Amino acid sequence: MTILHIDTSINGDNSASRQLTKSLVEKLKISQWGEEVVYRDLAANPIPHLTLDQFADTSVLDEFLEADTVVIGAPMYNFGIPSQLKAWFDRIAIAGKTFQYGANGPEGLAGGRRVIIALARGGIYSEGSPAAAYEFVERYLTAAFNFIGIEPEFVVAEGLAISPELREQSIGQALGETLRLAA
DSSP states (O other): OEEEEEEOOSSGGGOHHHHHHHHHHHHHHHHTTSOEEEEEETTTSOOOOOOGGGGGOOHHHHHHHHOSEEEEEEEOBTTBOOHHHHHHHHHHOOBTTTEEEETTEEEEOOOSSEEEEEEEESSOOSTTSTTGGGOOHHHHHHHHHHHTTOOOEEEEEEOTTTOHHHHHHHHHHHHHHHHHHHO
16 A cells, blocks of 8 residues: 655645644554555655646656555645645646546546545634635645545644644644544
């Protein structure tokens, strides 16, 4: 079994999403008997944005398709995902490989793997909050992965920029949630 671990935060050691992905991967390795981990840091080593010439390089797609579990750190930047993560997703959403169009519309072909996303937000954008209408990261990633046949799971730390106390509390709750997801 292989875990693909992807970090996208530009915040290094101060990154909440990196703390969460690290916790998830450590717990998954323990609960699933020390699986192989493939690590990709898209902030330190970004994938170039998609061009027509780059469709020939299938290394990112192959890496994704070989993974049984994918753990992604996804901070919210300006209401969206980091551009590095979008460039990665552009490499895995490939017609005929991870989805196809049929008589009834698109059909996902990449099911059978688990995707867990560690989402970090400076504000509070959860359902029922005043800023909920501005939450595009979870909605986008849910739609994108559903399109290729996967129902992603999320662990969320939010309100991280409101106060140091709320940051600590939110990260603590999210780290607790990683235990449940890894079980």
